[in-house]
Amino acid sequence: MPLNAGDTGYGRVPGPGLSGSEVASESAPLLIPVPEPESVQEWQPMSKQQLEVAAGGPGWRKVRCYLVLLFWLAWVAMLATSIAIVVMSPRPVATPLRWWQKSLFYQLQPDLFTEGQAEESGGVNALCEQLPYLRSLGIGALILEGLFDKEASPFNVTATGERYSTLAQIQHLLAESNKAGLKVVLDFCQLDLLGPQDVSGNAEEPSNTVHHVLRFWLEQGVDGFAICDTDAAYSEKTLLEWRGVFKEFSKKEEEEERIVVVKQTQDALFPLNNVTLVDVVMKSILPSSPHLLSAQEVAVAIETRLQTREEDIWPSWKIGGKASHDLKKLLLVLMMTLPGSPAVQYDEDIDQTQNVSLKAGSSHGEMNEPSDTRTDKKKAKRLAVALFTSLSRSRAREEALLYGSFTFLPFNSSTNSSTNSSTSTLPSPPSLAVLAYLRSWGCVHFLILLNVGPEVHALDPAWAPSLPKAGVFVSSTGMDRLGAMTLDTLELQPHEAIVIKLFEAGSYS
Template sequence: MPLNAGESGYGSAPGAGLSGGVGTSETTPLLIPEHEPVCEWHPMTREELEASAGGPGWRKLRLYLVVLFWLTWAAMLAVSIAIILISPRPVGKCLKWWQKSLFYELQPDLSMEAQADGSHSINAVCESLPYLRSLGVGVLILEGVFRKKTSPSNLTVAAENMETLAQIQHLLIESNKADLRVVLDFCRVDPLVLQDVAGSLEKLSNRSAAVQHALRFWLKQGVAGFLICDSDAAYSEETLLEWRHVLEEFSTQEERIVVVKQTEDVLLPLNNPSQSNVTLVNVVMRSILPHSDHRLSTQEVSDAIETQLQRQDEDTWSSWTVGGQASHKLKRLLLVLLMTLPGSPAIQYNEEIGQTQAEPLKKGAPHQGMDEPSTTYRDKKMMRSSVLALFSTLSNSKASEEALLYGSFTFLPFNTSSNFSSSNNATVSFPSSPPILAFLRSWGCVHFLVLLNIGAKPHSLDPAWAPSLPEAGVFVASSGMNHLGSTSLYALTLQPHEAMVIKLFKAGSYS
């Protein structure tokens, strides 16, 4: 069959002006004619870019926005700094050395028998000074050095022929090496010459000069201060004014102090009214427990502690000591109380603390304060280790935490109808038992809660007791040193004769 190439066929293309043929659907030329131009891309010029972006005003607007951003940021920073500066905040006090120190009452034996035995001799005390300093002790109160009928002024005259002077001087030198200060105890020691105190004015004047000479003598030896009792003849405005003049002569580099041990219920104030900036007494040492010949009962201890906690703060710096007798179970609780009260703690000599780590406990020897004489050597060693851990923890916390140094004190009365959980999870109420005593030491946002269970039964905290307190906290110390880590106040159960120190913080954060 012949093919008509002119009309239509496979691969044919319609001619110009023709339509309806087979190839009429292919209207687009397959090849671009050579005379049509090709599109080329090229960057915009500056003029074209400014015109496209809105003209030259856009640059100024962008500059203004950048400047406004940085000015706003700087203003916010300045306002934040101003708020921080003008906001009320606690200002740290400039504490003196006797306000930051831990006092340790020590009574060395100066007899010849003690020097031969070596147990409580001056040499044994000197060897333990670096160890006491490592525990945080800052001041030694040297008790029992002078006999009750011996005058310190007489000692200055006769000390050249006495071995006592050499021993005390040796102790003062070693204390200076260990960075420990020494306060001499003149309490109930007659500072006058051994003769009748009733005499003429000339004799009184000579006695006053002799006492001042004695003070200068011991201050030259490096003594940091003197301790007297409120029942001594030296505790009077006239006498202490003379003492202050002598102490000021030696206070150019470091202040020398006068400590008064309170033995009466009310202490006579002796601040000089004519000179308001002169304090005749630097430290008042108060006893938490009343002095008694018998061991105080639990209720008597609770009443005495609660009375001291409710006392109003006074201008004179306080130092606290145990004073009266208490059971061995309450000694650790009292130690926690001493180290957390406002003021300087004064710890009485304790074999568990005073012995160095290199000095082992004698097997079978009676232990001071032990209720059970059959306690084994291992139990004694574990008990002494626990006491040392408690003492060191409290001492370090007292020295490093501002809230425990000069923070405010708030007594928290506890609900006496507290409940405790028994071993079978039954809740029993003991309204007649001694309550939990509690107080708060606060500085800024830092709060330390101290809980004291003086009774013989366990107690747990009532959630309605102090709703304003943060619920969460972390253990700092406990009398048994058997609590660690974080805790919730409402999950606490205080065991009999147990004390706790808890640092409070808001939930989810540590303060």
Template sequence: MPVNAGNIGYGNVPVSASETAPLLIPEPASLWKPMTKEELEAADGPGWRKVRFYLVLLFWLAWVAMLTTSAAIIIKSSQPVAEPLKWWQKSLFYQVQADQWTEEQAEGSEGIYVHEQLPYLRSLGIGALILRGVFDVEVSPSNLTATDANFGTLAWMQHLLSESRKADLKIVLDLCELDLLGPQDVGGNLSAATQRALHFWLEHGVSGFVICDTDAAYSEKTLLEWRGVFGEFSSREEERIVVVNQTADVLRPLNGSGQINITLVDVVMRSILPHSHHLLSAQEVASAIQTNLQTRGDDIWPSWTVAGKTSDELRKLLLVLVMTLPGSPTIQDDNKMEKTKDKGEKNRAAVQLFSSLSFSRAREEALQCGSFTFLPFNTSLSSNSSCVPPLCPPILAFLRSWGCAHFLVLLNVGPEPHTLDPTWASRLPEAGMFVASTGMDRFGSASLYTLRLQPYEAIVIKLFEAGSHS
């Protein structure tokens, strides 16, 4: 082929190009150049240091915030969410024979007056008073707004209601065993006189009424009419309630219906002991407690109380029991609990035990709305004990739990000391803290492996799970 063969060139280089032209066309100069020494020194000035410091600080703060939020979500998700309790579900009820207050006040200036007694009871954690003895047993619906001649004047009752509002105490009137319908109330219809009486007391600030399950008013028709009257005065914080006093081992069905309508009854007051005219023995008390703990119903909100007679040692044990059972405890009137001018050593010990239990219950969700588990307990008696089952009642125990919080309640109803069986105790967390005891002489940490219960002693222990510091 001729050297000068037309305009054909080699590659991308035209024939007309100069021989000195470069064969490869260089790339355009880069827009980014390495920083010079002077530029680097300028970037390390005070302004840039401050910017870098705040950027690093912002990064670590964001990291810590994300870590804290994640931990809070995990902890909160593991805890159950409780429905808000109503006032009567959170309250401690104190049942008072109210005519005794008027008698004490009539004795003279040495007595404790209502305006002193009510704030004192509220300071102990009591939220509501159930007043008994206000009306004559033979009262009729037409004079249900009049008080018993032995109780005092109506003006004194109105003064009591006024002072209770100042002390933030609810008042519930006991109408048990009263004839609330009368002969003219055919078919259980609420008479106009009874409706006027209910309006009268509700307008004066009464928060509810107690009736017995043997009363004629204990019927679905009557309670529905009561609910209609209550609706005119009720709000969530001022809800009016019906308390039914259970007189037998099993709650009776509503009169005329053959069944219990739980929507018409707010609280069922039950006694942990059977009614008796003699002092119940330790074995009888243990049997009654065990029966009630194993057959406890969850359909209606309970209020446990102690109606049977027993010894002083067992009364303290029963106080611990009713204050730790599910529901709203009802404490029978006791001179040891009320304010007096000269409070003896026994009174101070009773008040100390009650205050410890009431304050623990007020701040611990496990004791307010936690689950209930009855525990079969194994114990061993001392070698020289002369007491053998069934004469020696066993240890009774139950657990109240809410999330990771567990409260163990131990009851030694017998006259002999008991040592816990370590094999049984291994099923629960070993470590715990004493919350209360009948002798108020248990303090600090507790170990189930070395615990020894004294005769007629009740103990409340808050158990700690492994890795828990609550």
């Protein structure tokens, strides 16, 4: 029997449960042919014609060139505009300052040169040892007072008085001052340099004597002379002759120029037709008085000085009158921040000899004092030196305190309530107690606040709306204010003076 006979062969008989498609799959080929991969066109760079077509044609190239040219023209225009704004915008111009305009004057009183003082502290020799220390405090010039007897004639003016140190000691002091970098000014105030005069006011002695005196001290290294506005030497004729002598010793360098200092003792200085004959006018902040001035009198005197400043001749400020010990530091802050050169009188609180004696505990009667008293004195002297150094260094490095503009900021007071009541909301009593002024240079502002009265005062936010509200403390009479501050939260303690450097919000100029 044939196996594959007929259409119903063995391989075509479907089994139970098998469909016809499954049977048909058995007849499919075992290997399925893989389709051939499509051919990939190889990448080729576009030609110049194809690029121009893709970029929109030849006109697109001109558009790109115009856009690039427009970009550079706009950039150059912005740069030129910025330069023009910087050049044309108003800005402060620093005027070169002479050595006496940058210096801090230190007035040495006659008691330093007396025999009694010499026995205690070594006199001139002790002073010579302190010169580097004084220079480190920021002092730039010494004014030696009381070296000559007022009765001395022009012929023996080069010889010091009997109760003062010898000429050799003074020459030693001048030499040591020059080594320490300190300028020296001799005080001839109220000294009869011109000799006896006739009825017409002309000197009977020849002026060669005065020239001899000037040349003698200029050869010793003196950098200037101080006279009073009431002296006969304060005249155009005499000062012109002095200028002629100065030219013989002054060099081209500004640091070698010789100066004339006039101490103003009257309310108004007698004007000279040639104001260049005088370099410095020394003025007193407080009026002379036999008694201590009250806080009200001090405040009125300060406000009068702040409102009646003269700009013709470079000023030098000294305290002049008598004030209480509580206002001593306040007046120091005032002198060091006013336009001009401060002239500080000899202060035992910053005297190195006094500090050494405190450390040793060997000064007269100090061993018998309680330890708390000695500690308080040491602390007070340290604070006095710290305040003096802080103010002198701030004045030396801050342009605003050297030659910045001055703006008086009035509070509501008995003297200006009628004119400034709308700009002042400080809740102060009728008596004048708080004073303020601004020293500005460019965008830098220094605010100086003086609370002369014995009460605490808080600044009202609406007092000066144009001022920046934020700032940092630079210095204060108590040397206890540090860091950032805001005017809205500031309170002035009794007899306190504060120096603040203001800045706009987000600025640290």
